[in-house]
Amino acid sequence: MRLYICLLLVLLTACATTTQPTQPTPASPSRAGTDDQFPGSAVPYPANFPDDFSHYLTVDRPDGTVRDIYINADAVAELRQGRPLPQNTVIVVDGFHAEIDAQGQPVLEDGRYVKAAPLAMLHVAHRRANWADSDFPSIARNGQWNFGSFDVETGERFDEDLVACFNCHQTMADTDFLYSTDDLLRYIRTDDTQYEFCNLRRRVPC
Numbered sequence: 001m002r003l004y005i006c007l008l009l010v011l012l013t014a015c016a017t018t019t020q021p022t023q024p025t026p027a028s029p030s031r032a033g034t035d036d037q038f039p040g041s042a043v044p045y046p047a048n049f050p051d052d053f054s055h056y057l058t059v060d061r062p063d064g065t066v067r068d069i070y071i072n073a074d075a076v077a078e079l080r081q082g083r084p085l086p087q088n089t090v091i092v093v094d095g096f097h098a099e100i101d102a103q104g105q106p107v108l109e110d111g112r113y114v115k116a117a118p119l120a121m122l123h124v125a126h127r128r129a130n131w132a133d134s135d136f137p138s139i140a141r142n143g144q145w146n147f148g149s150f151d152v153e154t155g156e157r158f159d160e161d162l163v164a165c166f167n168c169h170q171t172m173a174d175t176d177f178l179y180s181t182d183d184l185l186r187y188i189r190t191d192d193t194q195y196e197f198c199n200l201r202r203r204v205p206c
């Protein structure tokens, strides 16, 4: 009997040992995570933004945001020559809260929102043929585009779900995964920054 109890105790102890929780995994990288830790870290902060960029579109949205959209100068030069977007095309969305009046409505000036505080992050789409699989934050692919998000004040990586970028932009496969192709081409033809009011809230495509 004593032997039996001993065996049982040994077994229970072994069991308890194997069901011990495994060591906690290291904390996920913060927005200050180093480049090789952070998913999607292959997309760099846009070099010389906004100096070497053209502001081709502003979008006002009824959720009280204004989005200025920029593309790098080399890409503009190629498009002006009638050529497609080159390698290392970089497109940036620089967002702002709209100024809100006492009734909670966006203030209008010449029918357009007035920019107030910047949104917390810059959104970046970067086009290159030679990404490695490990450069992507998700298994989804949008042609040659990869996405990044950066803290607007510090330039460090902004901690948000980059898989969502791929999933939403995937619906625009017909126009190389971009929402604003028409506006970009109008900008190339006219040299005028385009303007759109999108009457749908959040980032729902118009």
Ligand code: HEC
Pocket: 059, 067, 069, 091, 092, 093, 123, 124, 125, 147, 148, 149, 160, 161, 162, 164, 165, 166, 168, 169, 177, 178, 179, 180, 181, 198, 203, 204, 205, 206
């Ligand atoms: C729910 C849909 C949705 C998600 C998620 C989304 N976007 Fe977009 N994105 C849009 C829409 C719509 C536009 C067009 C501009 C607008 O209306 O604000 C746009 C525009 C852009 C543009 C300008 C080029 C273009 O496609 O017109 C870039 C760059 C961009 N987004 C990057 C990102 C990044 C980076 C993320 C993830 C951090 C992201 N987007 C997540 C819907 C989305």
